[in-house]
Structures are given as structure tokens and as C-alpha cells.
Amino acid sequence: DAEITQSPRHKITETGRQVTLACHQTWNHNNMFWYRQDLGHGLRLIHYSYGVQDTNKGEVSDGYSVSRSNTEDLPLTLESAASSQTSVYFCASSESTQSYEQYFGPGTRLTVT
Amino acid sequence: AQKVTQAQTEISVVEKEDVTLDCVYETRDTTYYLFWYKQPPSGELVFLIRRNSFDEQNEISGRYSWNFQKSTSSFNFTITASQVVDSAVYFCALSEVSSNTGKLIFGQGTTLQVKP
Numbered sequence: 049d050a051e052i053t054q055s056p057r058h059k060i061t062e063t064g065r066q067v068t069l070a071c072h073q074t075w076n077h078n079n080m081f082w083y084r085q086d087l088g089h090g091l092r093l094i095h096y097s098y099g100v101q102d103t104n105k106g107e108v109s110d111g112y113s114v115s116r117s118n119t120e121d122l123p124l125t126l127e128s129a130a131s132s133q134t135s136v137y138f139c140a141s142s143e144s145t146q147s148y149e150q151y152f153g154p155g156t157r158l159t160v161t
Numbered sequence: 162a163q164k165v166t167q168a169q170t171e172i173s174v175v176e177k178e179d180v181t182l183d184c185v186y187e188t189r190d191t192t193y194y195l196f197w198y199k200q201p202p203s204g205e206l207v208f209l210i211r212r213n214s215f216d217e218q219n220e221i222s223g224r225y226s227w228n229f230q231k232s233t234s235s236f237n238f239t240i241t242a243s244q245v246v247d248s249a250v251y252f253c254a255l256s257e258v259s260s261n262t263g264k265l266i267f268g269q270g271t272t273l274q275v276k277p
Binding site: 079081083088089090091092093096098104106136138140142144148149150151152153154155 | 267
């Protein structure tokens, strides 16, 4: 069965360190998204990609970067982790842009101390 | 500006009660999509339904039903005869065609607790 996976599921890091969260999907979807979930804010879009070599900024992209070298993977990098980036991060993919639902990974809980 | 409001932060009901989760949205687009997702205690996000702005037919799926009313910009979700397994956080989301990004604009979520 097709799926979307994230690793690690839990991560504790120190302020200032670079951290990379992995996202891998086997749906063969062109569109991939990264969201963060914080209490009181729902989910907010960090970055998204429509295909290989394509990346775009979302509403809360400062301090994050992504790269898309193949269809299956969209890793999210925190260049210099900050305590404000403590959150739960979700990766998602979809078949199309607006009209199709997004399928979400299980999430990564990141704590920055 | 686009926005999704779920005014009910938390709802607590007793098993077998019916419960309605409210969702009000704001958009200037005439073409858009609305979604509901469920997030059980295990944390994953589960897609429940998608509705486009041209289809105001209500939908029923088992104990779940959705009422879409463009006149009031609402897309409410009703669970009939609730069960403990329905306990979760429920998110309403909006996708605007004009943005051409595919991004989902989420409400803040409603936590539903169903007590035995």
C-alpha cells in the first residue's frame, strides 16, 4: 500500500544546531507540503513543492528550507534551530493542487532546548 | 483574506449523543474546496471529506454527515450517535483555487471528547 512516512518521529535538539526532518511518500504524488502544528494555531504551511527541483515558501518559512531532488522525498531543514521551532511537523502529499485531498504523514515531534 | 474559524475549542458529550462541529470560512474566491480531517489521540491526520464550492448537497457517510451552506459560509460536521472512538481533534480546512498553491488553510481545531 502507498504511504507517507516521516523520520524521526521524535527529536530533541539544542538551540543553534542544524536539524533535518525526512519525509518519504510512495504515492508518486508530485505535490508535497510541510506544515507545523502548534496549539491555538492549527496547522500552518512552511514550504511546498510541485515537483522535482521546485520549492516554494509558505506562510511560516523563516528559518526553514527544503529541497526536492526526486519525487518521493522532501526533507525539511532547520538551519539553526530555535526554541520557537519546537512543534509537531507534518508532511503531506497530494495528487493535484486544489481539488484533491492531502495525505499526511504521522508527524515528527521536535523539541528545541 | 482567507480564514477558517472553528469557534468551538472543546466539546464534551456522552456516548450516543449527537454532536455538531461548526466551521465558518472566509474567502473571496468563487471556486474553492473545503475539507474535514480527524486527528485521533495517536496523532495522525485522517482525511474525512472534500467538498467543492459548487456542490451544496449535504453528504452522509454512516454516522457522519456534513452540511454545506454557501449563504452562511459554513461547512458543519455532525456525528450521530457518537462513540468513544470519535474522540479526536477535528480540523476544517479551505483550499482556494486562485492561490494556485494547493495549500490548506486550517481552522484551529475542535477537540471532541466522547465519554462512555
